[in-house]
Amino acid sequence: xxxxxxxxxxxxxxxxxxxxxxxxxxxxxxxxxxxxxxxxxxxxxxxxxxxxxxxxxxxxxxxxxxxxxxxxxxxxxxxxxxxxxxxxxxxxxxxxxxxxxxxxxxxxxxxxxxxxxxxxxxxxxxxxxxxxxxxxxxxxxxxxxxxxxxxxxxxxxxxxxxxxxxxxxxxxxxxxxxxxxxxxxxxxxxxxxxxxxxxxxxxxxxxxxxxxxxxxxxxxxxxxxxxxxxxxxxxxxxxxxxxxxxxxxxxxxxxxxxxxxxxxxxxxxxxxxxxxxxxxxxxxxxxxxxxxxxxxxxxxxxxxxxxxxxxxxxxxxxxxxxxxxxxxxxxxxxxxxxxxxxxxxxxxxxxxxxxxxxxxxxxxxxxxxxxxxxxxxxxxxxxxxxxxxxxxxxxxxxxxxxxxxxxxxxxxxxxxxxxxxxxxxxxxxxxxxxxxxxxxxxxxxxxxxxxxxxxxxxxxxxxxxxxxxxxxxxxx
Numbered sequence: 001x002x003x004x005x006x007x008x009x010x011x012x013x014x015x016x017x018x019x020x021x022x023x024x025x026x027x028x029x030x031x032x033x034x035x036x037x038x039x040x041x042x043x044x045x046x047x048x049x050x051x052x053x054x055x056x057x058x059x060x061x062x063x064x065x066x067x068x069x070x071x072x073x074x075x076x077x078x079x080x081x082x083x084x085x086x087x088x089x090x091x092x093x094x095x096x097x098x099x100x101x102x103x104x105x106x107x108x109x110x111x112x113x114x115x116x117x118x119x120x121x122x123x124x125x126x127x128x129x130x131x132x133x134x135x136x137x138x139x140x141x142x143x144x145x146x147x148x149x150x151x152x153x154x155x156x157x158x159x160x161x162x163x164x165x166x167x168x169x170x171x172x173x174x175x176x177x178x179x180x181x182x183x184x185x186x187x188x189x190x191x192x193x194x195x196x197x198x199x200x201x202x203x204x205x206x207x208x209x210x211x212x213x214x215x216x217x218x219x220x221x222x223x224x225x226x227x228x229x230x231x232x233x234x235x236x237x238x239x240x241x242x243x244x245x246x247x248x249x250x251x252x253x254x255x256x257x258x259x260x261x262x263x264x265x266x267x268x269x270x271x272x273x274x275x276x277x278x279x280x281x282x283x284x285x286x287x288x289x290x291x292x293x294x295x296x297x298x299x300x301x302x303x304x305x306x307x308x309x310x311x312x313x314x315x316x317x318x319x320x321x322x323x324x325x326x327x328x329x330x331x332x333x334x335x336x337x338x339x340x341x342x343x344x345x346x347x348x349x350x351x352x353x354x355x356x357x358x359x360x361x362x363x364x365x366x367x368x369x370x371x372x373x374x375x376x377x378x379x380x381x382x383x384x385x386x387x388x389x390x391x392x393x394x395x396x397x398x399x400x401x402x403x404x405x406x407x408x409x410x411x412x413x414x415x416x417x418x419x420x421x422x423x424x425x426x427x428x429x430x431x432x433x434x435x436x437x438x439x440x441x442x443x444x445x446x447x448x449x450x451x452x453x454x455x456x457x458x459x460x461x462x463x464x465x466x467x468x469x470x471x472x473x474x475x476x
Contacts, residue, residue: 086118177220302457351399404444
């Protein structure tokens with residue numbers, strides 16, 4: 001695929017070639033970004049609008065590479081009945097300067113071929129209508145053709161690339177952790193168990209396909225810890241699954257998780273710095289690479305979100321302890337559904353209040369009660385209120401975005417806790433990691449869809465995934 005610069009270099013190289021070989025295919029984004037007119041180009045895409053006048057035919061076409069459409073100007077004789085909103089077309093002609101201020105270039109068509117017609121009467125998306133997200137959610141197989149979802153998918157793509165670039169630029173090794181696993185990363189969430197169709201039909205005295213129960217992963221953390229024994233910095237970015245029976249706007253059964261582990265790390269500050277740097281770097285990159293797509297959300301979906309994010313990117317994140325958080329909540333004039341007490345987990349209403357109390361900037365809450373957290377978190381050996389070196393990152397309007405901790409690298413501490421929980425046999429391999437070259441280490445995870453939900457100001461997390469699950473009984 002030719003980039004904007006590569007397309008024009010190819011055009012210049014083709015000057016002396018026969019006519020049939022001079023044609024260059026351009027994406028809409030490349031055509032819109034061209035600095036000079038060019039002849040013999042081809043653009044393919046879908047029609048977004050058709051306007052026929054006595055002396056001229058106007059089309060707007062889009063191929064998904066840009067929020068903006070490319071205007072096509074043609075002779076009315078090129079119009080045919082299949083040239084409608086939603087139809088797929090191939091246009092050949094000359095790229096010329098547009099007389100309109102809103103668009104740099106337009107395509108003067110010589111031929112228009114309808115590749116795939118579209119029945120506009122039955123097509124659920126209508127031209128010149130701004131369909132609400134609730135409406136397009138009904139059509140998971142078609143909603144990517146909507147402007148809002150198109151912008152969302154381009155933003156997802158750039159954010160994904162930015163996350164990989166951040167870690168690779170900082171010396172991390174990318175690890176593909178398993179999707180099917182026998183461990184449950186204790187405390188991470190409810191599990192989806194995997195069975196073959198034969199196992200489901202014959203429950204009596206069944207044997208497991210893998211000889212042990214197998215589950216869809218809820219986290220790649222424990223596998224990353226294995227790799228952190230050979231590589232000092234590792235990360236993974238892949239699908240995770242939680243069998244939480246919740247239809248709220250905050251939960252998904254399947255989502256993507258960014259997770260990282262750092263060896264030779266002895267302080268939560270190191271972990272928090274990576275979390276903050278990741279957030280700010282990726283967000284700045286997305287804003288730079290997708291300005292028009294982001295603007296669509298900040299103009300029509302969440303008008304106040306742009307100012308909030310600018311404040312977030314300019315300010316240092318706040319750090320408070322769990323003890324301080326509980327005291328702030330106890331002194332609040334607001335009445336909570338869940339009464340804040342030391343030893344209880346923070347609820348979403350608590351998290352949102354803490355962010356508001358701290359000035360509507362992201363807040364790190366550190367050092368949670370020992371009994372609240374999983375076995376792998378490092379014991380702070382404090383008292384009388386026993387805590388572990390855990391951290392959650394809370395953001396405005398959402399609550400928890402990231403969670404992490406120092407990992408318990410001391411063998412006696414880990415053995416003692418696993419024994420109390422009755423998990424020693426199941427995690428013998430995990431104990432082995434502490435016997436052979438164990439080092440202080442820690443890590444964190446960030447839900448990718450929740451990150452997108454925050455930066456775009458989308459209310460329902462199901463609107464930031466490519467395919468909504470169980471939408472009107474439709475599971476693609």
